[in-house]
Amino acid sequence: MAMDPALYGRRRERFMAELGSAAAVIPAAPLATHHADCEWPFRQNSDFFYLTGFDEPDAVALLLPHRPEGERFVLFVHPKDPAAEVWTGFRWGTEGAVERFGADIAYPLDQLQGRLTEFLDGADAIAFRVGRHPQVEPLVLQTWGRQLDRASRSGSAALGLVAPCPILHRLRLCKEPHELDRMREACRLSAEAHELARSITEPGMNEAQIQSAIEAHFRSSGARGPAYGSIVAGGDNACVLHYTANSAELRDGDLLLIDAGCSISDYYNGDITRTFPINGHFTAEQRDLYSLVLSAQQAAIDAVRPGGTAEEVHLTALTVLVDGLIELGLLSGDSEGVIERGDYRHLYMHRTGHWLGLDVHDVGAYRLGEKPANLTEGMVLTVEPGLYVSDRLAVPEGQPAIDDRWKGIGIRIEDDVAVVNGGCEVMTAAAQKSLAAMERP
Incomplete structure (x- = not known):
């Protein structure tokens, strides 16, 4: 069935309307090892898929209602890489993330750590599900920690971590x-x-x-x-x-x-x-x-x-x-x-x-x-x-x-x-x- 980017865009708008001025970090699923170096067939994280329709592993979506138009849906994805695609198949890359999936901006996944701070700055809270995403969670906590460290000088920091699940799961129900x-x-x-x-x-x-x-x-x-x-x-x-x-x-x-x-x-x-x-x-x-x-x-x-x-x-x-x-x-x-x-x-x-x-x-x-x-x-x-x-x-x-x-x-x-x-x-x-x-x- 053809993917309809507008459908996922409407879902993101409803989700961000309820987020208020919190910034959401929603990771995709990773690949899961079956045995040795063999992996199970990939199954996307349902919350991530509900908001993006993007069906590749390890990606991270940022939903940023506190940012201006054109900067509110950011995707970090595996970049196009012919050598890797020979082994594991087609990737949409950053261009596909924008053109096919409606991201305002897309970056290679290896830039997440360096860019997370700039996108989360100014949010009143960070919406992130702790305990489920061991690769992404340290980056979110480090970013929040740095905000708290400089709050006395900058005058602002996210007030806390909140769970995106209550909003997302009410929408999905x-x-x-x-x-x-x-x-x-x-x-x-x-x-x-x-x-x-x-x-x-x-x-x-x-x-x-x-x-x-x-x-x-x-x-x-x-x-x-x-x-x-x-x-x-x-x-x-x-x-x-x-x-x-x-x-x-x-x-x-x-x-x-x-x-x-x-x-x-x-x-x-x-x-x-x-x-x-x-x-x-x-x-x-x-x-x-x-x-x-x-x-x-x-x-x-x-x-x-x-x-x-x-x-x-x-x-x-x-x-x-x-x-x-x-x-x-x-x-x-x-x-x-x-x-x-x-x-x-x-x-x-x-x-x-x-x-x-x-x-x-x-x-x-x-x-x-x-x-x-x-x-x-x-x-x-x-x-x-x-x-x-x-x-x-x-x-x-x-x-x-x-x-x-x-x-x-x-x-x-x-x-x-x-x-x-x-x-x-x-x-x-x-x-x-x-x-x-x-x-x-």
Whole structure:
């Protein structure tokens, strides 16, 4: 997809408007070593990418609302270097940073130390995320220290370091129309992969074969690849929430849980979980638990609306799950008491969703002080209740022992849901999940 410099320019303007007269230093991600001198494929820092669209390592962006027009967006980047590009690929360099990405000024990265002081002088504060950027942080602290040393003579210095994250993450939490369109694309490709996986699954296959088919679809469809480590978990493996070995044989009579989504060219992500019988037919116990999780998910999705909260979404799903588990005999007592005591947590031990965007577990507050944050148009969250029946966690005192016929059943159903005017949009609806769709004729 063609990069639109104006889109990133509008984001920078909104960010700088909230910065006031603070100066922001936003570093890109570095390359990360995999082993020896081999590096992982590069993944840009999401905050940096949100503001710049620039997808090269080690760069540093300065956002300077205290400076005059024409000096407010400065990029320090690796310069053009044919000898280096032979080994590691194309670089935009300083000219590209200005012409393609809209920087007012661009310099080679090795000039950052010498020029940082001049650009930060006059700012009331320095907005920088400490503890995350070990190559850049000493330069920022040295610059600030020099300002403080000469403050008695110059009469001015930045008053302190502030975190840019609260502003940036509030902006990122509510997606623009363009972002929602890109997320729909990520969800579409992710849903296609899930439909493909279900269509090819047979007893005797290996989890790795299914993972390979899913991730090949991501790549062949133009995505960067998986948004996170794909989970392909047959039978009892599904009761391990972050199972990623993906190496076991798929057994006749078990369920297969697949939690997988793709990341597209500009880093927006899909995140879908589906669970279905490997042989195409639920057992009675599998059907009961699947129907319960599906009912909990639908009730939770119905609770996604402007003015609601993520907490309400979770409690809606949790209440349906607990009521159903009591009815099935897997829990006992009154629903309210079970929830208050947490007596369900050996069967359902995670929250019902998370924000989704440039990061899979995307940024943004769930609470504002003592109050849950209200859902507003443009927010995107996952809705993913589940049940995991195994011997891994002790049954709480007073709750019934688990009969063997239930053990080894792990079920999660997850969709990506956007908050829209009047309600919500299930962006991953193309991935089927009804009981009928999960079984074969």
